[in-house]
Amino acid sequence: MLSEGRGVARHCAVWGSPIGHSLSPVLHRAAYAALALHHWSYERREVDEASFADAFAGLDETWVGLSLTMPLKEVALRAATTVTRVAAVTGAANTLVRDADDSSGWTAHNTDVHGLTTALRLAGCTDPTSLLVIGSGATARSAIATLAPGGRVVLMVRHRVRPETLAQAEAAGLTVETVGLGEWAAGAEVDAVVSTVPPASVPDLDGFPVATHRDHRPVVLDAVYGSGETRLQRTARERGWSVAEGTDMLLHQATEQVRLMTGHDAPLGAMSDALRVALRDRRDEP
Template identity: 90%
Template sequence: MLSEGRGVARRCAVWGSPIGHSLSPALHRAAYAALALHDWSYERREVDASGFADAFAGLDGTWVGLSLTMPLKEVALGAATTVTPVAAATGAANTLVRGTDDPSAWTAHNTDVHGLTTALRLAGCTDPTSLLVVGSGATARSAIATLAPGGRVVLMVRDRVRPETFGQAEAAGLVVETVGLGEWAAAAEVDAVVSTVPPASVPDLDGLPVVTHRDQRPVVLDVVYGSGRTPLQRAARERGWSVAEGTDMLLHQATEQVRLMTGHEAPLSAMSAALRAALLDRRAER
């Protein structure tokens, strides 16, 4: 991490495909402004999996960090010199940070786990012991990583669970169950439901259990953001669940990225205000 930004250009960016929807630039630029890192910049670039290696090889010494979104969270691991335990366990990196002692070295991080943990906590789900996760890709593995050994995860998928996701859950010492899409009876006893798939892919929401006789309301977290309430969020509200916001996950994974890339604690209030403004602008454009 490089902690100073005076006189020397420092460049960061978010890469992925598609990338036009990303709100990461608003969050990171707000952080740089609040931290008076006037020589830092943050860009957005369309990069797919096949183009990642060439794009990464083309980075010059001004580049400090990258945020990675789909479909780059898995391919980015191969570019790293060092992989943190969380990134290794999930097989996914949403952050690459250049080393200070060795500028040729890059470290792969997964800050999605921090974002998910914080979003669930803010909605009242602290230290969950059981989850139902819709999907089994990279973000699903980040959700699984919020559970401590001995916890229980139910994976709701259309066909079959990705082997690497099943393997991660077993290696973490979790009890693993699988159900088909729309088999919502499995959600009756979990602490939280985390959906990692497009909202239109989540069927049969009439079957989501009604919350009764629970000491603490379970939580639904739909990781998508920016398009208003999703059908899953609306169904959860109607049935007595607490709803965690995908924007909270986005915000808090970004605060951790800012800390890793700049060496400064992230200015949460400034980043939160920038996120609210960006969401309002997006809604006004529709």
């Protein structure tokens, strides 16, 4: 993070494709207002893998932070000069921050793990030892990183697990199982189900298991947010599971981004209020 430089313009943004749905600007702008960072700005920009290199090379030194969403979490990692341990383990970066002591350098972070861990905890799933993860991309690897060594992960995929995701799980000492989409029996005893795929891609919910844990309720987290309750969330509630909101993951990964980019503790209350208003307005749109 560069010196705050009161009165000096500082620019941040979220990049990805598609990007129009992103609520990151709502969260970061609310933080800047609450922190009185009046010369900071936060925008969204449509950037895909093919255009990333030119867009990144075009940033001048007033740019101090980028949030990255799909499909840029892996290409951003390769663009960094320094990679944090969590970003390296997951092979994915959702945050790039300009280095304070070398303005030409950028550090890659993965704050999705923090967001996932916090969202699961708020729903009652603390220190999970077993997960069923739908999908095997960058967000799936962040979910896997919430498990301690010796845990169990079930990867539900359409075809095959991405090799880098399987390698991460095995390197972490996890027991790994692979099942096809809709094969829910393997999820009957997990602490949480984390879906990282579009809601319409989650099939055969008739077979979703009833919660049978005696000491705690298992949790479902659908990482896709903004379109109201998903079929997975609705089915989970009906069958006795707790539901962790994808917007909680979004909020808490963003608070960590604000801290990394600005050097200030994030104003959680202001960011949460802004997110709630934005979601309400989105639901009210015709």
